[in-house]
Amino acid sequence: MADNADEGRAAADVLLERLPMRDDEGDIRPEFVAEISRAIAAKDDGFLREIVAELHEADLGDLIEALETDERVSLVELTGADFDFSALNEVDDAVREEILEELEPQTVAEGVRELDSDDAVELLEALDEEDQDEILDKLPPSERDALERSLDYPENSAGRRMQTEFIAVPLDWTVGHAIDHMRESPELPERFYEIYAVDGAQHWQGAVPLDALLRSGRQVPLADLIDEDRRKVSVLDDQAEVARLFGKYNLVAAPVLDVDSRLVGVITIDDVVDVIEEEAEEDIKALGGVARDEELSDNVWTIARGRFNWLLVNLATAFLASSVLGMFEGQLEKMVALAVLAPIVASQGGNAATQTMTVAVRALATRELGASNAYRIVMREALVGLVNGIAFAVITGVAAVAWFKIPGLGVVIGLAMLCNLIAGALGGILIPMVLERFRADPAVASGTFVTTITDVVGFFSFLGIATLWFGLS
Amino acid sequence: MADNADEGRAAADVLLERLPMRDDEGDIRPEFVAEISRAIAAKDDGFLREIVAELHEADLGDLIEALETDERVSLVELTGADFDFSALNEVDDAVREEILEELEPQTVAEGVRELDSDDAVELLEALDEEDQDEILDKLPPSERDALERSLDYPENSAGRRMQTEFIAVPLDWTVGHAIDHMRESPELPERFYEIYAVDGAQHWQGAVPLDALLRSGRQVPLADLIDEDRRKVSVLDDQAEVARLFGKYNLVAAPVLDVDSRLVGVITIDDVVDVIEEEAEEDIKALGGVARDEELSDNVWTIARGRFNWLLVNLATAFLASSVLGMFEGQLEKMVALAVLAPIVASQGGNAATQTMTVAVRALATRELGASNAYRIVMREALVGLVNGIAFAVITGVAAVAWFKIPGLGVVIGLAMLCNLIAGALGGILIPMVLERFRADPAVASGTFVTTITDVVGFFSFLGIATLWFGLS
Numbered sequence: 016m017a018d019n020a021d022e023g024r025a026a027a028d029v030l031l032e033r034l035p036m037r038d039d040e041g042d043i044r045p046e047f048v049a050e051i052s053r054a055i056a057a058k059d060d061g062f063l064r065e066i067v068a069e070l071h072e073a074d075l076g077d078l079i080e081a082l083e084t085d086e087r088v089s090l091v092e093l094t095g096a097d098f099d100f101s102a103l104n105e106v107d108d109a110v111r112e113e114i115l116e117e118l119e120p121q122t123v124a125e126g127v128r129e130l131d132s133d134d135a136v137e138l139l140e141a142l143d144e145e146d147q148d149e150i151l152d153k154l155p156p157s158e159r160d161a162l163e164r165s166l167d168y169p170e171n172s173a174g175r176r177m178q179t180e181f182i183a184v185p186l187d188w189t190v191g192h193a194i195d196h197m198r199e200s201p202e203l204p205e206r207f208y209e210i211y212a213v214d215g216a217q218h219w220q221g222a223v224p225l226d227a228l229l230r231s232g233r234q235v236p237l238a239d240l241i242d243e244d245r246r247k248v249s250v251l252d253d254q255a256e257v258a259r260l261f262g263k264y265n266l267v268a269a270p271v272l273d274v275d276s277r278l279v280g281v282i283t284i285d286d287v288v289d290v291i292e293e294e295a296e297e298d299i300k301a302l303g304g305v306a307r308d309e310e311l312s313d314n315v316w317t318i319a320r321g322r323f324n325w326l327l328v329n330l331a332t333a334f335l336a337s338s339v340l341g342m343f344e345g346q347l348e349k350m351v352a353l354a355v356l357a358p359i360v361a362s363q364g365g366n367a368a369t370q371t372m373t374v375a376v377r378a379l380a381t382r383e384l385g386a387s388n389a390y391r392i393v394m395r396e397a398l399v400g401l402v403n404g405i406a407f408a409v410i411t412g413v414a415a416v417a418w419f420k421i422p423g424l425g426v427v428i429g430l431a432m433l434c435n436l437i438a439g440a441l442g443g444i445l446i447p448m449v450l451e452r453f454r455a456d457p458a459v460a461s462g463t464f465v466t467t468i469t470d471v472v473g474f475f476s477f478l479g480i481a482t483l484w485f486g487l488s
Numbered sequence: 489m490a491d492n493a494d495e496g497r498a499a500a501d502v503l504l505e506r507l508p509m510r511d512d513e514g515d516i517r518p519e520f521v522a523e524i525s526r527a528i529a530a531k532d533d534g535f536l537r538e539i540v541a542e543l544h545e546a547d548l549g550d551l552i553e554a555l556e557t558d559e560r561v562s563l564v565e566l567t568g569a570d571f572d573f574s575a576l577n578e579v580d581d582a583v584r585e586e587i588l589e590e591l592e593p594q595t596v597a598e599g600v601r602e603l604d605s606d607d608a609v610e611l612l613e614a615l616d617e618e619d620q621d622e623i624l625d626k627l628p629p630s631e632r633d634a635l636e637r638s639l640d641y642p643e644n645s646a647g648r649r650m651q652t653e654f655i656a657v658p659l660d661w662t663v664g665h666a667i668d669h670m671r672e673s674p675e676l677p678e679r680f681y682e683i684y685a686v687d688g689a690q691h692w693q694g695a696v697p698l699d700a701l702l703r704s705g706r707q708v709p710l711a712d713l714i715d716e717d718r719r720k721v722s723v724l725d726d727q728a729e730v731a732r733l734f735g736k737y738n739l740v741a742a743p744v745l746d747v748d749s750r751l752v753g754v755i756t757i758d759d760v761v762d763v764i765e766e767e768a769e770e771d772i773k774a775l776g777g778v779a780r781d782e783e784l785s786d787n788v789w790t791i792a793r794g795r796f797n798w799l800l801v802n803l804a805t806a807f808l809a810s811s812v813l814g815m816f817e818g819q820l821e822k823m824v825a826l827a828v829l830a831p832i833v834a835s836q837g838g839n840a841a842t843q844t845m846t847v848a849v850r851a852l853a854t855r856e857l858g859a860s861n862a863y864r865i866v867m868r869e870a871l872v873g874l875v876n877g878i879a880f881a882v883i884t885g886v887a888a889v890a891w892f893k894i895p896g897l898g899v900v901i902g903l904a905m906l907c908n909l910i911a912g913a914l915g916g917i918l919i920p921m922v923l924e925r926f927r928a929d930p931a932v933a934s935g936t937f938v939t940t941i942t943d944v945v946g947f948f949s950f951l952g953i954a955t956l957w958f959g960l961s
Contacts, residue, residue, distance in 0.1 A: 042858050073736045081860060197702045207699050208681060208740065225698040226680050229670045262765060263546045265758035267681065267740055284757050285738035291761065292735060295768030296850060302772065303846025304839060311847070311856050315868055319875040322843050326876060327883075329839045333832040334887065340828040341891075347827050351820050354827035355813040358834065358943075359806040366777060366802045370795050373776025374784070377769060383784050385515050387554060395788055402792040403799060410800075414807060418814075470831075 023061020076105025100126035107312035124153035133178035174250035177280030180204040186212040191233030301458035336470030343478040364435030364469030371443025400440025404433040431477035496534020549578025573599030580785035597626035606651035647723035650753030653677035659685040664706030774931035809943030816951040837908030837942030844916025873913025877906040904950035
C-alpha cells in the first residue's frame with residue numbers, strides 16, 4: 016500500500032512535469048483531464064492525492080468543472096484530507112451544490128474545519144438550512160458557534176464575507192512586542208496585511224499595516240503608526256458598498272466592527288475582488304435580460320424558465336407597441352410603404368435609448384451620477400438626442416424618398432425620427448433615475464420601459480405625422 | 489502672512505469638523521463645495537492648503553469633479569506643493585486633460601515628482617506626446633528616464649501599470665537581515681505587501697509576503713519562505729490578463745519581469761481593481777453600443793459623434809431588415825394584420841438573442857467559455873431557444889388569433905416565432921464565438937449582427953410562411 020502511494024505520487028509529479036494542466040494560452044488541456052478521469056476510474060488515490068495537493072485551489076476548481084458529475088464526487092472522496100475544500104468556492108454554484116449534496120456530511124465537516132471562516136461560510140451558504148445544520152452538528156462547538164454567527168448576518172453583508180481570524184493587540188504595545196507576539200502565536204491567519212489595536216473590551220482603536228511595522232524600530236509604540244483616518248466597515252454593510260470603499264480608497268483589508276464598535280472580523284481584498292466581479296457581471300446580465308444568478312453550469316430548464324419571464328414581459332410590450340400600428344390599419348393599407356418603414360423608426364429610437372440607458376445605469380451603479388450632476392447629465396443626453404436626431408432625420412428622410420419615390424415621405428419619417436430620438440434620450444436617462452429613486456433595480460427594469468417608449472413613440476409619431484401630411488385618415 | 493495661513497488652517501479644520509465633505513449616504517454635500525468655491529474666489533490659500541492636505545486623494549478627486557472648470561485649475565495653483573497630484577488620477581480623463589493643459593508644465597512636473605512611478609505614468613499617459621515631453625524635460629534625468637521607459641511599453645500593458653519602486657534583496661539573506669534593511673532604507677515604496685529576492689543580475693528568484701517575514705524568527709533564511717509557485721507577470725502582458733491572474737489566484741501584488749526575467753517593477757492590487765472595474769465598465773458600454781472610452785464628463789459633441797457611428801451601422805441593418813418587408817409589399821396590402829404583427833416576431837427574437845449573446849460575451853471575457861465546453865453550451869442555448877420558442881409560439885399564436893380573428897394566423901405566427909427564437913439562440917451564441925476566433929471584440933460587434941439576423945429571419949419567416957399558408961403571392 017505504501018509502495019502504491021509512493022508510486023502514485025511519483026507518477027503524479029511526472030504527469031505535472033510532462034503535461035502541465037494548462038497550455039500556453041491558459042486553457043485546460045483535455046489530455047490532462049483524461050489522465051485524471053482514468054485515475055479516478057482506477058481509484059488511484061496515491062496519484063490523485065498528489066495531484067490535488069500540488070494544484071492551486073483555483074486550478075483545482077477548474078479541474079473539477081472539467082470533470083463529469085460522478086467523477087467530481089469520487090475525486091473528493093478518494094483524496095480525503097488532501098482535498099482543499101476552498102477549491103469548491105471556485106466552481107459554479109450549481110456544481111458546488113451537486114457535490115456537497117452527494118458527499119457524506121462527515122466528509123464535508125472535516126473539509127470545512129480546515130478552511131478560514133470566510134471560505135467556510137461561503138461554502139455553507141450555498142446549502143439549504145437542513146443540510147447546513149447536518150454539517151454544523153459535526154463540528155466542535157466553538158467553530159460551530161462562529162460559523163452560525165456569521166451565517167446569521169444578512170446575505171451579501173460584510174458579516175457574511177468577513178473572516179473571523181485576525182490579529183488584535185493592545186494599543187500600548189510597541190512594534191517589537193507585536194512582532195514577538197506574531198513569531199510566538201501558533202494560530203495566525205493564513206494571510207494577513209495589517210494588525211489591529213483594540214482596547215480591553217475588544218473595541219477597535221486603529222489599524223497598523225505590516226509595511227509600517229517593518230519600517231519602524233522595535234521601540235516605536237504602535238500608537239505612533241496608527242492611521243486614525245482608516246476606513247472601517249460595519250457587519251451590516253452591503254458587500255457592494257464595501258467593494259466601493261475598497262476601490263475608492265485602495266484598501267487591501269478593512270476591519271469589520273459589530274454594532275457596538277467591537278472588532279469581530281476582517282474583510283480582505285481577495286473577497287472584495289470577487290464581489291466587484293460579481294456585481295459587474297450581474298449588471299451586465301441584468302441589462303441583457305438575464306437573471307442575475309444564471310450560471311454557465313445551469314441546465315436547459317433552469318435557464319429557459321429564468322429567461323421566459325423577461326421575454327413574456329417584452330412580448331406584452333411588443334403587443335402594446337403593435338396595437339399602435341393596429342390603430343393605423345387603414346393608413347397602412349393605403350400606403351404600404353409606411354408598414355415597411357415603421358420598424359426603422361422604432362428600432363433606431365430603441366438603439367439610441369439603449370445607449371443612453373447603458374451609460375445611466377452604469378453611472379448610477381458606480382455613484383458617478385447623483386443629485387449634484389443629474390440636471391447637467393439629463394440636459395446633455397437630451398442635446399445628444401437632438402443632435403443625432405437631426406442627423407438621422409436627414410439621412411433616413413433621404414433614404415426613404417430614394418427608395419419609395421413618394422414626395423413628402425422624407426419629411427414625415429425625418430420628423431418622426433427626430434421625435435423618437437429625443438424621446439429615447441429622455442427615457443434612457445430618466446427611467447433609470449426614477450427606478451433608482453424608488454429603490455427598484457435600474458439594470459433589470461430599465462430596458463423594457465425604455466424600448467416600450469421608443470416603439471410606441473416611433474410608431475405613433477411616424478403614422479400620426481403621415482396621416483396629417485398625406486391626409487390619409 | 490503666517491497669521492493668515494494659521495487662520496486659514498484653523499478655519500479649514502472647523503469646516504471639516506462642522507460640515508464633512510460627504511453626507512451619511514456618501515454623497516458630496518453641495519454646501520461643502522460652495523465653501524470651497526468661495527475660498528477659491530477669495531484666494532484663501534491657507535484654508536485650501538489645509539483642506540487638500542486633510543482629504544484622501546479619492547475624495548479630493550471627487551471634490552475637483554464637483555467644481556467648475558476654472559476653479560479646478562485655481563485650486564491646484566493655490567495649494568501648490570500641498571496638492572497631491574494622484575488625486576488627478578481619480579477624475580475622468582476629460583477633466584484631467586483639461587486641468588493638465590491649463591497648468592504650467594513646471595507645476596505639473598513638481599507634482600509628478602512626488603508620485604509613485606505608476607501614478608506618474610497614469611497621469612502622463614493621458615497627455616499627447618508634446619505635452620508629455622514638455623513636462624518630462626523639467627524632471628531630473630534619472631526620474632525622466634524611468635518614466636520614459638514605462639511610457640514606451642504598449643498601452644494597457646503590465647509595463648505601463650507597474651510601479652518601479654519595490655524592495656529587492658539577495659536570496660541568501662535572513663529574515664533579520666531583511667528587516668534591518670527595511671528599517672534603515674530611507675527610500676521605501678509608499679505601500680508594499682511583499683519583498684523580492686533577486687540574484688546579482690537582478691533576475692527574480694521569488695517573493696516573500698510580509699506576513700511570512702513577521703511570523704518567522706530573525707535567523708530563518710529567506711530561501712525557506714519563498715513560494716516558488718508564485719505567479720509573476722511580464723512587462724508585455726495585457727492588463728486584462730494580469731487582472732484575471734490576480735482574481736484567480738487571490739494576489740495582492742505580483743513581480744513584473746522584463747523579457748530577460750529581470751525584476752523591473754511590481755503591480756499592486758489597487759491598480760488591478762481599477763483595471764477590473766474598467767474592463768467590466770467597457771464591456772457594459774460596448775454591449776450597449778457606447779464607445780469604450782465615453783465618459784460622463786465628455787461634452788455633447790464628443791458623445792454625439794461617438795454614438796453616431798454605431799447608430800449609423802444599425803440604421804443600415806434596419807433598412808436591410810425592412811427591405812425584407814418590402815419584398816412582401818403585395819402581401820402586406822392584402823392582409824394588413826401581417827404588417828401589424830411582423831415587428832412582434834422580430835422584437836421577440838431580438839430579445840431572446842440578446843439574452844444568449846450577453847451570456848456568451850461575458851463568458852468569453854472571463855474565459856469561462858472555451859474550446860472545452862463550447863459544444864455543450866451551443867447545444868444548450870439551441871435547446872433553450874427551442875423550449876422558449878415553443879412556449880412563445882403558442883402564446884403569440886393564441887393572442888394573434890384572438891386579436892385579428894383570422895383562422896390560420898396563429899399557426900403562421902407561431903411557426904415564425906419558433907424559427908426566429910431558434911435562429912436568435914444560435915446567432916446569439918455563435919456570432920460572439922466567431923468574432924472572438926477572428927480576434928474581433930465580441931462585446932462591440934455582436935449586437936448588430938445578432939439583431940440583424942433576428943429581424944431578417946423574423947420578417948422573412950413570418951411573411952414567407954403567411955404567403956404559403958394563405959396563398960397570397
